[in-house]
Amino acid sequence: MNGQKIETLIRSQLSNHKLFNSLSEKTNISAAIISEQGRWLSVNSRLCRTLGLPHDDLLATSYYDFCYPEDIQAEEHLITLIAANQTPSFTIPKRLKTASGQTIWVKLNVSRASDDNEESSDFVYMFEDEYQTHSNLNSLVELSNSVPGAIFQYIKQQDGNDRLIYMSQSCSDIWEVSAEVARKDVGSLWATVHPDDLEGARMSIERAVETQSNWTHEWRIVTASGKTKWLSGNAHLRKLENGDTLFSTAVIDVTKDRSNKQALDSFFEQGASLNTIVGLDGIFIRVNSQWEKVLGYKKEEF
Secondary structure (H helix, E strand, O other), X not given: OOHHHHHHHHHHOOOEHHHHHXXXXXXXXXXXXXXXXXXEEEEOHHHHHHHOOOHHHHHOOEHHHHXXXXXXXHHHHHHHHHHOOOOOEEEEEEEEEOOOOOEEEEEXXXXXXXXXXXXXXXXXXXXXXXXXXXXXXXXXXXXXXXXOOEEEEEEEOOOOOEEEEEEOOOHHHHHOOOHHHHHHOOHHHHOOEOHHHHHHHHHHHHHHHHHOOOEXXXXXXXXXXXXXXXXXEEEEXXXXXXXXXXXXXXXEEOHXXXXXXXXXXXXXXXXOOOOEEEOOOOOEEEXXXXXXXXXXXXXXXX
């Protein structure tokens, strides 16, 4: 096996927590496992040299200490897509500040870490040194505007108020509210939430803030044109130094999926046919109401 194939094999195994420390020292890239909050969990010696700090000193810092604040928004949108299982990884140009204050460009690849065969809430970062590119932050924003659905950063403040600090342009496609209006007045988005779903949506956010766990929720909106849509949202949370909570959020329109499911449910229940779904082991998974009429059992008893 040649050197390039060995390098590719090593990189493919870096996502495993247990193998990271040994394998990361055999690769020619800077690598780290980073928590959802940006804390270094494991770093290899090449990354220490790249950023200019000894191993223990680097672990005492945060990944965000080496990032430009204005770059974090778009990057966290992409992290949200991984957390929501909408993409397995992403690769972008990235600028970093070293311990000496020097700015370096790298090619950054991020994917989810794992513990043996189980997914982890941590992420593997691989940095290829001195990535030669003329790209800049605009490329990240362009990328965030090209992914399905809308991605945005939402802050839930300690005082109970909330605000948007970033919204991709596809906001208008879903809510019929422009990104500019939404950023100035987050209430313009809340105003579209279906009245029956408003309390549940607010409570889901409160629970996420309280537990500092990733947010997942589905709800309906009614747009200005009168359309009712089902939306599905996922967010990666980060506690800010001032106590506020930052939601890096991805939202997609799942109205068609919901409609297809409702049509299937209606077809399954209608008519005099005995409709059923049976597993490979012969166990009933689902039956329609006609079974109750014919056999006298309630559906829950099958």
